[in-house]
Amino acid sequence: DVKVTQSSRYLVKRTGEKVFLECVQDMDHENMFWYRQDPGLGLRLIYFSYDVKMKEKGDIPEGYSVSREKKERFSLILESASTNQTSMYLCASAQGLAVGQYFGPGTRLLVL
Amino acid sequence: QKEVEQDPGPLSVPEGAIVSLNCTYSNSAFQYFMWYRQYSRKGPELLMYTYSSGNKEDGRFTAQVDKSSKYISLFIRDSQPSDSATYLCAMSTTGFQKLVFGTGTRLLVSP
Numbered sequence: 001d002v003k004v005t006q007s008s009r010y011l012v013k014r015t016g017e018k019v020f021l022e023c024v025q026d027m028d029h030e031n032m033f034w035y036r037q038d039p040g041l042g043l044r045l046i047y048f049s050y051d052v053k054m055k056e057k058g059d060i061p062e063g064y065s066v067s068r069e070k071k072e073r074f075s076l077i078l079e080s081a082s083t084n085q086t087s088m089y090l091c092a093s094a095q096g097l098a099v100g101q102y103f104g105p106g107t108r109l110l111v112l
Numbered sequence: 113q114k115e116v117e118q119d120p121g122p123l124s125v126p127e128g129a130i131v132s133l134n135c136t137y138s139n140s141a142f143q144y145f146m147w148y149r150q151y152s153r154k155g156p157e158l159l160m161y162t163y164s165s166g167n168k169e170d171g172r173f174t175a176q177v178d179k180s181s182k183y184i185s186l187f188i189r190d191s192q193p194s195d196s197a198t199y200l201c202a203m204s205t206t207g208f209q210k211l212v213f214g215t216g217t218r219l220l221v222s223p
Contacts, residue, residue: 040120042214
């Protein structure tokens with residue numbers, strides 16, 4: 001079974017802090033994704049990566065950056081956290097063509 | 113108008129009922145269609161995947177795509193309390209993995 005893990009289930013941070021969210025997948029997938037999920041808005045794509053050191057902006061990249069130094073690991077960085085970045089963050093991975101993405105358990109981030 | 117529309121529910125049914133969950137979409141270029149199940153405070157889990165039109169069956173679950181109507185459905189037979197979750201549809205125009213998600217329908221199956 002594909003396993004996608006995320007570094008934290010719950011995080012509480014202060015406005016202005018730098019926040020790192022890490023995601024690791026164990027199935028050698030090429031593609032990795034970061035989403036945020038908010039009530040009434042569904043899942044929105046922040047960034048994705050189709051190869052090591054490659055990244056592409058999703059639909060809502062503002063205020064975020066990403067890093068993919070190794071194939072299995074994809075990090076999401078909030079350079080200066082703001083209260084409107086309070087959300088559920090979901091990482092996903094996928095192999096090749098669109099046969100579906102596999103999600104991690106999510107990180108609930110609260111920015112005070 | 114959103115590219116993918118999904119009724120948020122909640123949809124409440126008794127155990128054993130047949131459940132029909134639906135999504136409509138506006139982009140006729142969508143070719144890949146997926147259904148995910150998400151339990152409370154968990155990540156989405158891939159349930160079904162179909163390409164283009166037609167039906168696909170997996171146990172109690174049947175996914176149906178009607179491209180002419182831009183309408184997809186997920187049917188759950190003999191629904192169980194453990195099916196209580198939010199169901200998300202997702203779709204893609206090409207083989208690449210950038211998916212567009214519906215906002216999800218919350219399903220409650222009572223014993």
